[in-house]
Amino acid sequence: MICKSPIRPSIALVEIAWRQNGEPVPALPIQPDRQVYTEQDDSLMRSAKSNPGRFFEDFSVGMVIEHPTPRTVTNGDRALCNALFPFRHALFSSDEFARRCGLPQAPIEDFAVFHFVFGKSVPDISVNAVANLGYAEMKFRRMTFAGDTLTAQSEVIGIKENSNGKSGIVWVRTKGSNQHGQTVVDFVRWVMVRKRRPGKTSGVTLVPEINPCVEADALPEPPGLDFSDYDFTSAGEPHSWSDYLPGETINHEHGTTVEEAEHMIATRLWQNPARVHFDSTLREDGRRLIYGGHVISIARALSFNGLANAQTVLAVNSGKHVNPCFAGTTVRAWSKVLERAKSSVPGAGALRIRTVASSARTGAFPDESESDAALLDLDYWVLIPR
Amino acid sequence: MICKSPIRPSIALVEIAWRQNGEPVPALPIQPDRQVYTEQDDSLMRSAKSNPGRFFEDFSVGMVIEHPTPRTVTNGDRALCNALFPFRHALFSSDEFARRCGLPQAPIEDFAVFHFVFGKSVPDISVNAVANLGYAEMKFRRMTFAGDTLTAQSEVIGIKENSNGKSGIVWVRTKGSNQHGQTVVDFVRWVMVRKRRPGKTSGVTLVPEINPCVEADALPEPPGLDFSDYDFTSAGEPHSWSDYLPGETINHEHGTTVEEAEHMIATRLWQNPARVHFDSTLREDGRRLIYGGHVISIARALSFNGLANAQTVLAVNSGKHVNPCFAGTTVRAWSKVLERAKSSVPGAGALRIRTVASSARTGAFPDESESDAALLDLDYWVLIPR
């Protein structure tokens, strides 16, 4: 008899070992002895198949983690980037414009590629994170196009236990690759991760050396790009590389008020499963924390007004989420030119920009980015026609 | 003179017969003598061109209805599936992974195909439904890919008038096909439909025989699929067919709080026009009822955490929407393994799973799925590598 009614639960320990094919599989999460985020200690009735993610104790320097869920990006993702962020940079908007810049078609927006790669790393790295502390040494090495399949890998490069015995900091270098095995973006990030068992200390500490910025002569040169025949009229602004002076500030003027549905739709698109963005029951105030990368993309998109020709991001030197962002916030952005540098991309130069996002309504560059209204402080290099 | 100002309304009966090309056209709705959902009896001023949908009296056993609005599915729909549901199953996410599983590219997610087909049937079957009562005998026979065009057809297989004289139950077998005329999914569903004229009884009753489940040896074998060279690392979990024991339960851990914009965007994507999902003025409490299929897709997507290798749904044995779902609800999911069966798909086996979605925050499998918090009780077969 095959079609029987549902089996009653066996009140028994069902503990099935993770599949180990005889070899060490560093990508596989270590099995915790207890599930998280459950209010009752009823784990005895349940299998251990759902993955609670790594805790601080599960990381060690040198671990290499292959993140699951390869993702083929499509024109559907491109359309959603437009729908969710006020992007107007012509290189990502128009196949014709992209071809005039040496590319076969319009690529996937840089930070969207970052979000996909970051999202893959979340289940393995930061699903039990208390906070994302920072990014550095982010290099956008190569364009991604519709049809490419992205995968991600992280190496643990640092570890430091907090003195409170409840958590610690983990540094990883995460790399996103396409289906040809070419790196499209890589970056360092560090997160504060909860310990599974507070109190126990490992005593291990290795704080990695991180460059405060990507040096100008180490900037990536994305293959194919050529700004020699750049179309300023289509791009929307006349300002080229030499028109920007270090110290100059730009008020990007526009603001956008974020809705719950918008940030959740975007964050799911990146397959980022961090619960705090989706589950209104996790925080006492019933609010969902907006994925920090969402604010990065809003700020980058808003920067079009004054930086319309800063077509592509070459590198991120540092990024800091100054305050958490919640639905209802109106995000605005200001930029300051920090530095000009050469680029070997034909017809192009590099600008180092500091963009601050804030909910404040001020005309001036909000240099006191430590205020309660501040959301993001991002230091990065862009490519712009000379 | 052609450009005249708008014609004043002629206060006259404008009753135009539906176009009948000399032959019986069973797909065409029967013209009602009165419009629905209008507060005043002003039908005399109006034409009868808008379609109020069928009422209970309009159905008879043996009717075959060709549903309108063929729909070409694209990578845009795939991206929206990712944006609207937390899907992470690799087969649908990655062209590369899909090719390693024998397919030419990543297919459209199973339940998305169901939603498209279901949506087509709504204007003809359930637009005047009081409630969707259930699904059964649902078989996913063949993968759908970007570029395929879906059409749908239903046959009425049962009818039973309610004793209150106000409504009755209609059973239909609905079939979704691609542009080659191949069936991609078919299922039985039954709905309670309002009568146009309460009180009058037809006396006709035919309750069809429905299998309580799709038997293991009748499971579909979607052409092309081959799990012989399955990549567990990319898929994200090590658990294969033999690791799952009947009786075992899985808490999928994650929850997602649903917003009005999200469920409406999804339900429109499927071209499901049922008013109650979109019009906040229909219910006294001003709430919009979330399409039941939305909860199915959320539950299926959440089940990734513990069932990551259950790449595709082969069949649904039964589905029940235990309680209506409204925006603001945080949907969680638990699964129980009911049965293991063989599959002729190379390298694969079948698991029969019961997944319950609920807004409760409990660690244990919510077996009392009749509670107020319960949303969905779904019994289905998945394909998983051995």
Next chain:
Amino acid sequence: MICKSPIRPSIALVEIAWRQNGEPVPALPIQPDRQVYTEQDDSLMRSAKSNPGRFFEDFSVGMVIEHPTPRTVTNGDRALCNALFPFRHALFSSDEFARRCGLPQAPIEDFAVFHFVFGKSVPDISVNAVANLGYAEMKFRRMTFAGDTLTAQSEVIGIKENSNGKSGIVWVRTKGSNQHGQTVVDFVRWVMVRKRRPGKTSGVTLVPEINPCVEADALPEPPGLDFSDYDFTSAGEPHSWSDYLPGETINHEHGTTVEEAEHMIATRLWQNPARVHFDSTLREDGRRLIYGGHVISIARALSFNGLANAQTVLAVNSGKHVNPCFAGTTVRAWSKVLERAKSSVPGAGALRIRTVASSARTGAFPDESESDAALLDLDYWVLIPR
């Protein structure tokens, strides 16, 4: 030393002239002497690179403006049109249906093409508008398909200063083209635009002559379309051209309640950056004004129920946003047949329709479209099989 810490702002005037390549560039905005929408007079610290948009004084009759941001439309945009509006017209939904109508594949929905072109014109024309006053002479000349790249150009054809000295009316003829330089849509619109310096009057007035409607013998004939082998069953309704009588009214029955996230997602998709749609801090009541075109697309989509065979819009004679629309409004639609005309498209005829959108719950055509509930009054021509 390259990696230095961020430069402190130089409190100095950074005024960089817009790039002028020796020739007059009418497309480039005139540089204002002050930024807008800032609360403090701190422009001395800032560069003038962000673009505040044109004010009334910046327009003159005969100006031709090439709008930036070319946009390649994709199947992702098509999917989003379906997700954001309840479109069910078969021509845009199915490649198979479109091929039977003479086209190579399903085209991009007409009003979506209009929204893309309109969106491009916003930064140059209406970003400082007080109100959009109207549209006329809109002709949809040619279908747009996935892969086409849209650009837009406007010519100023009229100007009239308001007696209050604070604003004036600007008339433009805007043209959207594809990558082959073919016009896909063109239209006249007029907007009330703020002056930069209230009080000063230019004395210039030229009010253009505008046709009250596109005459029947001047209707576009989109190349390729052929309704000779039209499939009424797939389209969903049996009514053809001769079934519609002038004076006849149709209640489209369905209503849809609009959410903030939905209208912002759509308006961003069109790359329309008008602040008032996105920034909840601009109005004292904290509400975001919904882009008028959003209501047009909702009304057009709802009109499927009764006008399912009105597959494509040929022309818009006039359009008026009777009242602003805000999130939470339930939009309903009614249509009245104004006129029948011939079309040289094989198998097709033209109908002139007046569609009114309103939040009122009335069964009758809401002829008193000046009521508070009225949202849109649109007079347009559609193509329908004979």
